[in-house]
Amino acid sequence: MSSPAATAACPECDGAVVFGRSPMAGEVVRCTDCSAELEVISREPLTLELAPEVEEDWGE
């Protein structure tokens, strides 16, 4: 098995988010534990934040 290119902690659940290749700034990934959508904020150091969610407007 090849070793991961990078690993970061999920800001939501603290689970390990593993990248098979070098992450790109702005890239959106999903945590395999809690399924949170995460955005790569910076590469050095590798920092993830919750990606902005699409707001739903049901006509309220």
Add this chain to the structure above:
Amino acid sequence: MPARVAIVGGSGYTGGELLRLLLDHPGAEVAAITSRSLCGQPIHRVHPNLRGRCDLLFASPDEIPAVDVLFLCLPHGTAAKEIERYRGLAPLVVDLSADFRLRSAAGYREWYGEAHPAPALLERAVYGLPEISRGALKGAGLVSGVGCNATAMNLALLPLAEAGLIERVIADIKVGSSEAGAEPSEGSHHPARSRAVRTYAPAGHRHAAEVHQALGGFHGPFTLDVTVTAIEMVRGVLCTAHVIPTRAVEQKELWKLYRGRYGSEPFVRLVAERSGLHRLPDPKIVAGSNFADVGFALDERSGRIVALCAIDNLVKGAAGSAVQCMNVALGLPETMGLGFPGLYPV
């Protein structure tokens, strides 16, 4: 060489599930399955899914052979009356009834309304939930079954209880019709049961005793209230436990607790996702399998923790846990014969 096993009282739903699991178990050989009312009849008469899978006929309970493991699937209060006879037939007896679940004779009398027939054995029987009692199961001679609702509550709450985080918990349990067993009743009559949402135990359900015992003693450190409602479902239990914590917690701490407690458990899966269709445990997903899906959520406004667990009442809540216990007790791989992941969609 596979272990020779026998099932006493095999005409009910748990007996059928046990047979289904054991027929495909590489470490077990089913030597006999008994039923007094169906003696001499083929198994598929009451377990039609096993047609062509088992040549055995139901045997008389008076003719049980000596085996390595004896599973008792008898009505509550029956196994304990003849337990010494059964223990003489096998070095390991797994009783799926409620007879040996509680350690205390006084507790048994309180919750089951009568004196226990064999109180001296209560302390020696091992509670049959490996996630709690794995160490004591190794080499055990008498193992109790588990209550299905109790199992859903225990697994939902265990990490919180061990961390001392529960001040008060109200467990709302939703159950399917197979929990009532194979014997028909007024309540199981189709016009009465179909599409019912019937709260049949608003308070005082017996399985609360197992949770008190497993997580903190009969009059343990937290208050537990249980309400059970029968819904439109054949298999399954969903426990939704509303926990008032002893202190404020954060979602990350819950993840740490549950991940730490269940990370190496082969049959407990964490389901607590932020998005998607299957965000939290659902009994439909685990039907037919030995998996317990456990999830949690935090109400950030009130601080309430919602702890959930979904199981198949007949598998993880009965026969599957019993086979898992046999595996541990005999030193077999714990997951042997229990790998079926369920069906989707179903």
